[in-house]
Amino acid sequence: MTISMRIIKDSVIRTLIYLCAVFSVLLLIGIIVYVLVKGVSAVNWSFLTSVTSVLKGTVGIAGNIVNTILIIFITMVIATPIGIGSAIYLNEYAKPGMVVTVIEYATETLSGIPSIIFGLFGMMFFGEKMGLGYSLMTGALTLIIMVLPLITRNTQEALKTVPNTYRNGAIGLGSGKWHMIRTILIPSAMPGIITGTILAVGRIVGESAALLFTAGSAKQLSNGIEGLLDKPFQSGGTLTIQMYLSATSEGDFETAFGIAVVLLIIVLGINLGTKALTKHFDVTRKE
Incomplete structure (x- = not known):
C-alpha cells in the first residue's frame, strides 16, 4: 500500500469516526x-410539591419523589458497604484461584440478567416468602441484588489501578494490611469507587421493570415522621413507575413528559456530581 493510499484510508476512517461521534451527540x-x-410546561412548583388529587384538582409527583x-x-x-467490602476481599485478601474466578463470573452474570427477572424473583421471594408484599422495602432488596455487581466490579477495577508500590511501601514501613487498605488504598481508589456508586444510583433512578413487580405504584405522601418511618413497608411508586402509568394506563402524556424532564435533571445532576467528586479526589490525591 502506497503512502498516498494509506493517507486516504486514514482520512476516510477518521471522517467516519467523527461522523459517528457527531451523530451520537446530535x-x-x-x-x-x-x-x-x-x-x-408541566413542571412547576405545584407539580413538584403536591400529589395528584381529583377532589383538589391538582397534578403532582411529590409522593413519587419521596x-x-x-x-x-x-x-x-x-449495597454500598457490601459491594465495597466484597471488592476489597476479592482484590486484597482472597488468593487467586477457582473460588475467586467463580465469584467474579457470578458477579458478571448477575449484571447481565434482565431486570424483569430480578423483579419476578423479588416479588416471589421478598414479597411472598418473606411477607413484605408490594412495598418499597421489597423493591429496595431487589435493587440491592441488581446494583451489587456494579458496585463490586467498579470498586475492583478502581483498586487494581492503584500501583503495587503503594501497597509494598506501606507494608515495608510497618503498616498493617487493614491500615494500609484504609489509609492508602481506599483513598487512592476513591474516584473509581465514587463513580461506581453513583452509577448504581443512576440505575436505581431509571429502573422500572423490577419495581413494577415489587414496589407497587402508590403515590400518597406520608403523614408526619411516623408515616415516613412506616413508608418503606408500604406500596410506593417511583418516578419511573408513575411516568409509565401516566403514559399507558392514564394516557396523560403531559404528566409523563413532565416526569421525564425531572428525571433528565436528576440524571444530569448525578453526572455532574460524579465529575465534581472525581475531580476533587484526584486533586486531593495528587496533593
Missing part, C-alpha cells in the same frame, strides 16, 4: 430537546 441533544419541549429518595437511600445504605 441524537442525545435531539432526545433532550424533544423531552424538554414536550414536558417543561418514594424514589427512600428507595435510593435504603438500597445504597445496604
Whole structure:
C-alpha cells in the first residue's frame, strides 16, 4: 500500500469516526430537546410539591419523589458497604484461584440478567416468602441484588489501578494490611469507587421493570415522621413507575413528559456530581 493510499484510508476512517461521534451527540441533544419541549410546561412548583388529587384538582409527583429518595437511600445504605467490602476481599485478601474466578463470573452474570427477572424473583421471594408484599422495602432488596455487581466490579477495577508500590511501601514501613487498605488504598481508589456508586444510583433512578413487580405504584405522601418511618413497608411508586402509568394506563402524556424532564435533571445532576467528586479526589490525591 502506497503512502498516498494509506493517507486516504486514514482520512476516510477518521471522517467516519467523527461522523459517528457527531451523530451520537446530535441524537442525545435531539432526545433532550424533544423531552424538554414536550414536558417543561408541566413542571412547576405545584407539580413538584403536591400529589395528584381529583377532589383538589391538582397534578403532582411529590409522593413519587419521596418514594424514589427512600428507595435510593435504603438500597445504597445496604449495597454500598457490601459491594465495597466484597471488592476489597476479592482484590486484597482472597488468593487467586477457582473460588475467586467463580465469584467474579457470578458477579458478571448477575449484571447481565434482565431486570424483569430480578423483579419476578423479588416479588416471589421478598414479597411472598418473606411477607413484605408490594412495598418499597421489597423493591429496595431487589435493587440491592441488581446494583451489587456494579458496585463490586467498579470498586475492583478502581483498586487494581492503584500501583503495587503503594501497597509494598506501606507494608515495608510497618503498616498493617487493614491500615494500609484504609489509609492508602481506599483513598487512592476513591474516584473509581465514587463513580461506581453513583452509577448504581443512576440505575436505581431509571429502573422500572423490577419495581413494577415489587414496589407497587402508590403515590400518597406520608403523614408526619411516623408515616415516613412506616413508608418503606408500604406500596410506593417511583418516578419511573408513575411516568409509565401516566403514559399507558392514564394516557396523560403531559404528566409523563413532565416526569421525564425531572428525571433528565436528576440524571444530569448525578453526572455532574460524579465529575465534581472525581475531580476533587484526584486533586486531593495528587496533593
